[in-house]
Amino acid sequence: xxxxxxxxxxxxxxxxxxxxxxxxxxxxxxxxxxxxxxxxxxxxxxxxxxxxxxxxxxxxxxxxxxxxxxxxxxxxxxxxxxxxxxxxxxxxxxxxxxxxxxxxxxxxxxxxxxxxxxxxxxxxxxxxxxxxxxxxxxxxxxxxxxxxxxxxxxxxxxxxxxxxxxxxxxxxxxxxxxxxxxxxxxxxxxxxxxxxxxxxxxxxxxxxxxxxxxxxxxxxxxxxxxxxxxxxxxxxxxxxxxxxxxxxxxxxxxxxxxxxxxxxxxxxxxxxxxxxxxxxxxxxxxxxxxxxxxxxxxxxxxxxxxxxxxxxxxxx
Amino acid sequence: xxxxxxxxxxxxxxxxxxxxxxxxxxxxxxxxxxxxxxxxxxxxxxxxxxxxxxxxxxxxxxxxxxxxxxxxxxxxxxxxxxxxxxxxxxxxxxxxxxxxxxxxxxxxxxxxxxxxxxxxxxxxxxxxxxxxxxxxxxxxxxxxxxxxxxxxxxxxxxxxxxxxxxxxxxxxxxxxxxxxxxxxxxxxxxxxxxxxxxxxxxxxxxxxxxxxxxxxxxxxxxxxxxxxxxxxxxxxxxxxxxxxxxxxxxxxxxxxxxxxxxxxxxxxxxxxxxxxxxxxxxxxxxxxxxxxxxxxxx
Numbered sequence: 001x002x003x004x005x006x007x008x009x010x011x012x013x014x015x016x017x018x019x020x021x022x023x024x025x026x027x028x029x030x031x032x033x034x035x036x037x038x039x040x041x042x043x044x045x046x047x048x049x050x051x052x053x054x055x056x057x058x059x060x061x062x063x064x065x066x067x068x069x070x071x072x073x074x075x076x077x078x079x080x081x082x083x084x085x086x087x088x089x090x091x092x093x094x095x096x097x098x099x100x101x102x103x104x105x106x107x108x109x110x111x112x113x114x115x116x117x118x119x120x121x122x123x124x125x126x127x128x129x130x131x132x133x134x135x136x137x138x139x140x141x142x143x144x145x146x147x148x149x150x151x152x153x154x155x156x157x158x159x160x161x162x163x164x165x166x167x168x169x170x171x172x173x174x175x176x177x178x179x180x181x182x183x184x185x186x187x188x189x190x191x192x193x194x195x196x197x198x199x200x201x202x203x204x205x206x207x208x209x210x211x212x213x214x215x216x217x218x219x220x221x222x223x224x225x226x227x228x229x230x231x232x233x234x235x236x237x238x239x240x241x242x243x244x245x246x247x248x249x250x251x252x253x254x255x256x257x258x259x260x261x262x263x264x265x266x267x268x269x270x271x272x273x274x275x276x277x278x279x280x281x282x283x284x285x286x287x288x289x290x291x292x293x294x295x296x297x298x299x300x301x302x303x304x305x306x307x308x309x310x311x312x313x314x315x316x
Numbered sequence: 317x318x319x320x321x322x323x324x325x326x327x328x329x330x331x332x333x334x335x336x337x338x339x340x341x342x343x344x345x346x347x348x349x350x351x352x353x354x355x356x357x358x359x360x361x362x363x364x365x366x367x368x369x370x371x372x373x374x375x376x377x378x379x380x381x382x383x384x385x386x387x388x389x390x391x392x393x394x395x396x397x398x399x400x401x402x403x404x405x406x407x408x409x410x411x412x413x414x415x416x417x418x419x420x421x422x423x424x425x426x427x428x429x430x431x432x433x434x435x436x437x438x439x440x441x442x443x444x445x446x447x448x449x450x451x452x453x454x455x456x457x458x459x460x461x462x463x464x465x466x467x468x469x470x471x472x473x474x475x476x477x478x479x480x481x482x483x484x485x486x487x488x489x490x491x492x493x494x495x496x497x498x499x500x501x502x503x504x505x506x507x508x509x510x511x512x513x514x515x516x517x518x519x520x521x522x523x524x525x526x527x528x529x530x531x532x533x534x535x536x537x538x539x540x541x542x543x544x545x546x547x548x549x550x551x552x553x554x555x556x557x558x559x560x561x562x563x564x565x566x567x568x569x570x571x572x573x574x575x576x577x578x579x580x581x582x583x584x585x586x587x588x589x590x591x592x593x594x595x596x597x598x599x600x601x602x603x604x605x606x607x608x609x610x611x612x613x614x
Contacts, residue, residue: 015455022461029468137601141593143545145552146586149568149575157576250457257463258549262572273553276467288464295457 023289077286087286097267105190113198121206144255186259205237246302353595373401375408384578394580405562412563417540423482428489436497450487530607537600
């Protein structure tokens with residue numbers, strides 16, 4: 001186990017290093033003079049001096065990387081020369097909204113997927129299984145940006161349900177009930193995408209597990225169907241489910257960008273798209289770095305959880 | 317020596333046996349729905365290629381007598397907020413989706429598939445090295461990377477979008493093809509071919525490729541569906557081709573501001589995109605279960 005943990009940690013550090021180099025290099029993809037593009041409307045001699053000091057633009061590319069990374073390590077992601085605010089504080093304000101939307105959507109997705117997958121696995125190819133199979137397959141082909149637009153059209157505009165339409169976001173601290181209402185559509189939209197994946201993965205794994213000998217053994221001992229499903233079959237079947245959840249995070253984030261953009265919810269996604277449209281490149285770079293590292297860390301966390309659920313994996 | 321010959325004979329016997337087991341009379345019929353999907357995709361592709369030859373109105377022509385109008389004989393899908401024909405824009409919009417989907421997968425498979433096959437066939441240090449690199453890249457959230465690169469690498473064009481998504485898909489293609497090849501490369505008939513002195517080139521092209529092709533093609537179709545979805549999301553966020561060029565994604569984006577007055581503007585491109593994705597996913601899924609030998613054996 002220890003050897004496994006060390007190997008994974010080394011891999012993790014390698015990945016984060018690659019991400020840092022990638023994010024650093026983004027600035028150099030800009031056409032023309034990067035300083036002029038980054039400063040945009042805030043291009044003045046004093047700002048230019050600040051930017052050169054921040055990024056070391058007149059030094060070699062290796063020195064630039066070291067200046068940049070040592071700033072990052074100290075929590076200094078730079079300041080936006082367009083809005084005159086520090087990138088780190090903008091990100092700190094936006095991040096909790098993303099986490100809340102993702103958390104809510106995952107609770108919904110698991111609450112739907114686990115019981116339905118178990119129901120399907122009990123009678124594969126039965127009526128319910130086929131119905132759910134067809135539904136999940138159709139949902140698989142509807143991207144989140146279509147689901148959210150249609151939901152806004154029907155629920156908010158046609159039915160006129162209050163507090164869930166465009167620009168109705170209220171922070172959790174102000175009024176938590178309205179906050180939850182305003183995040184209902186985004187959470188539901190993201191939950192659909194995750195639900196389809198979790199349902200399909202858990203269903204096929206449960207069907208395979210239910211054919212194992214220890215299940216037959218449990219049946220012959222007269223243990224109830226319910227207990228067999230939850231106590232005997234669920235744990236060995238949940239490994240792939242956790243794996244899917246870990247892999248799903250990246251897609252979930254992108255889906256989060258889309259729903260935030262449409263509903264004007266000021267999370268990281270909305271901030272990112274606004275920053276791209278304002279050519280606020282240091283903010284874009286900061287968000288990209290934070291989000292990428294976050295995704296990698298969450299994946300790493302899921303890897304560990306899988307090991308606790310199924311210790312055989314770390315001993316391969 | 318005699319032992320060696322005996323082993324070869326055994327392998328050939330196994331080969332014969334394997335070919336009998338693995339090429340059953342058709343697994344499971346593909347079914348009429350499969351062919352309907354193929355027909356729909358063909359229709360989409362023909363529409364995209366011949367859009368300017370077919371009797372379709374111009375996607376950019378603004379008709380101010382019909383602004384935000386409902387479907388009628390003159391405009392069968394209605395018109396948008398600038399009086400442009402929605403049907404024409406849906407047909408022309410398919411060009412972007414199809415070009416990006418196919419283009420990106422050509423790059424992804426062009427690099428990922430040969431690498432994956434070679435790594436799984438050769439094994440050894442080459443395999444370890446390439447696989448480690450690919451797994452590191454795979455851990456990088458590809459969608460974020462694509463958004464990041466496209467936002468800095470301005471001005472955006474379809475060519476850049478294809479290039480960026482294509483390269484981002486390489487590690488995924490590599491992993492699928494390598495896993496598929498590994499399963500085949502250890503089969504008796506490949507060993508038999510090796511023992512008989514077949515060249516690596518021959519084994520890769522004649523023994524491995526035909527057996528990986530069905531898995532590869534089904535993954536290719538699902539990959540195209542994924543890329544088309546991604547392009548749609550990018551267009552929705554305003555990071556794909558620039559207006560007024562229509563694409564399904566940017567049509568849905570433009571509909572945001574006139575949702576209440578003109579629901580047709582969101583319904584038709586959404587329907588076109590969903591049907592296109594559904595057909596690709598269905599064909600891909602069907603092909604996988606049709607050619608998947610292991611599932612039938614169970």
